Amino acid sequence: MTSLSDRLRGVVGRRPVDDAGSKDPAYTKHPAYSGDSGEVLGGEWCESEGGRFLTVDRSYSPGYRHGSMSIADGLPPSEGGWTRLSLLADGADASKLLFVDLETTGLAGGAGTYAFLVGCGWFDGGRFRVRQFFLSNFVAERALLDALVELARTAGTVVSYNGKSFDLPLVETRLTLHRMETPFAEMPHIDMLHPARRLWRKNEVSSLQSYGGMPMRDSGCRLSVLEQSLCGYVRDGDVAGFEIPARYFHFVRTGDARPLEAVLEHNRLDLLSLALVTSRAAQLLDEGAPSTRTAREALGLGRLYERGAMLTDAWRCFTRAIELDEPDLLTHAEALRAHAVLARRMRRFADAASSWRRLLDVPGCPPLLAREASEALAVHLEHRLRDFQMARGYAMQSLYSDTSAARKQATLHRVARLDRKIDALPMALF
Numbered sequence: 001m002t003s004l005s006d007r008l009r010g011v012v013g014r015r016p017v018d019d020a021g022s023k024d025p026a027y028t029k030h031p032a033y034s035g036d037s038g039e040v041l042g043g044e045w046c047e048s049e050g051g052r053f054l055t056v057d058r059s060y061s062p063g064y065r066h067g068s069m070s071i072a073d074g075l076p077p078s079e080g081g082w083t084r085l086s087l088l089a090d091g092a093d094a095s096k097l098l099f100v101d102l103e104t105t106g107l108a109g110g111a112g113t114y115a116f117l118v119g120c121g122w123f124d125g126g127r128f129r130v131r132q133f134f135l136s137n138f139v140a141e142r143a144l145l146d147a148l149v150e151l152a153r154t155a156g157t158v159v160s161y162n163g164k165s166f167d168l169p170l171v172e173t174r175l176t177l178h179r180m181e182t183p184f185a186e187m188p189h190i191d192m193l194h195p196a197r198r199l200w201r202k203n204e205v206s207s208l209q210s211y212g213g214m215p216m217r218d219s220g221c222r223l224s225v226l227e228q229s230l231c232g233y234v235r236d237g238d239v240a241g242f243e244i245p246a247r248y249f250h251f252v253r254t255g256d257a258r259p260l261e262a263v264l265e266h267n268r269l270d271l272l273s274l275a276l277v278t279s280r281a282a283q284l285l286d287e288g289a290p291s292t293r294t295a296r297e298a299l300g301l302g303r304l305y306e307r308g309a310m311l312t313d314a315w316r317c318f319t320r321a322i323e324l325d326e327p328d329l330l331t332h333a334e335a336l337r338a339h340a341v342l343a344r345r346m347r348r349f350a351d352a353a354s355s356w357r358r359l360l361d362v363p364g365c366p367p368l369l370a371r372e373a374s375e376a377l378a379v380h381l382e383h384r385l386r387d388f389q390m391a392r393g394y395a396m397q398s399l400y401s402d403t404s405a406a407r408k409q410a411t412l413h414r415v416a417r418l419d420r421k422i423d424a425l426p427m428a429l430f
Contacts, residue, residue: 037136037257041264046147051140053133055147058268062126066272067233071128074279082282087308088195089157089188094282096156097190098122101270102167103263105245114141114174116248117263118148121271122155128275130268134260136251142178149175152183157190161223161274164191192274195281197221198300200229227273230280239266289316295326299335306342315342322355333362333369340376353380371401375411382418388425392418 038045043056062072076082081094103117116135121128131151133144148171152158160167168189172182201221227233239247239262247259284291284301292298302317321335340355356373359365365373374397381391392415399411 040257048143051143053135053140053144056132058130060128067231069231069276074276082286084285085282087285087304089190091188093156097159098155099159099271099274103244103267117267119267119271121275130271149183157188158184159190159278162193192278198303199297223273226277231276288313289320295321295324295335296331337369367401371398374398388418388421
């Protein structure tokens with residue numbers, strides 16, 4: 001009967017590299033073996049506590065171009081940095097941003113999943129620097145995490161893309177398993193996925209009739225899509241994300257690091273794109289409504305300002321969003337609603353009513369928005385303008401859009417109250 005270790009060895013295959021990183025003479029003749037992986041991947045070996053991992057450093061000059069953008073285009077201002085970055089995360093410090101992206105053994109999460117490549121990037125003077133920690137041997141995980149913790153402690157804010165749901169929880173799980181403290185516990189975290197959805201989401205379906213019906217996916221918020229639309233960069237020959245774990249396990253079995261060259265380059269491209277997308281969002285926040293190029297961008301920027309209680313800036317953005325020529329009617333409808341709601345909050349009731357009316361004129365206005373607009377106009381006309389006849393008309397219009405029994409009952413109550421007010425008016429008014 002074979003032991004468990006023998007069976008696992010048969011599945012994974014024997015290692016051409018031992019725990020200390022030296023070549024196993026019995027396997028240096030493996031047909032896939034291509035020499036020292038440090039040379040192949042362009043890095044240097046680091047040793048700590050008996051573990052050996054690879055560090056790969058790259059530096060990008062200010063003139064380095066990532067599509068239509070250069071590193072210089074994304075650099076924080078030399079004095080004061082981006083002043084409104086805290087709208088993306090409380091306490092965010094623009095002078096000490098650390099961009100983080102992982103490549104892992106799978107997407108399932110849990111204790112069985114670990115990061116074999118941790119990519120970190122940061123602006124350093126006029127350059128953008130990338131440092132990648134590559135785990136060639138699982139025994140070295142603690143040593144790799146030590147190096148990551150040391151680098152993270154020099155930062156003030158961590159930036160990721162969907163990192164709140166995946167990257168940082170995974171890193172913190174690995175740190176916990178090694179009984180190490182996380183440096184990210186009290187650190188501000190900007191997860192750019194969420195502001196990106198506000199600023200650059202592309203609706204998968206353009207028909208307004210589907211709004212409020214079947215859910216719509218954010219098909220335009222993958223980082224690879226944003227780097228095309230914002231940076232003008234199109235990847236050529238990039239490795240697909242689903243292939244990455246298989247390439248790493250191929251390395252584990254054979255010691256052949258050549259397929260991992262594309263994985264490290266994929267990770268570097270992700271970090272470059274993340275940094276430049278973050279820079280674009282920070283620049284928008286600093287420059288305000290005039291810097292927006294599309295209605296969706298102006299609408300998203302206004303919502304970020306509104307969340308930060310910067311109502312005047314939000315008002316300017318929503319106004320720009322409804323003034324820009326926008327072929328996507330759903331975005332135009334959302335902008336009119338945001339403008340009306342904020343106007344009401346700012347007690348600009350006439351402006352709010354104007355936007356509600358314009359919303360009802362949008363072709364194929366979504367039922368949920370039409371009901372909200374009709375109800376808001378009914379309230380405005382009844383209580384502020386005291387035009388009971390018009391208010392009743394909008395109340396009846398909202399009644400047709402009501403879906404719940406409670407809403408219908410409330411609307412019928414409003415209609416009955418308006419009927420009583422209309423009956424009490426002098427006949428000369430009719």
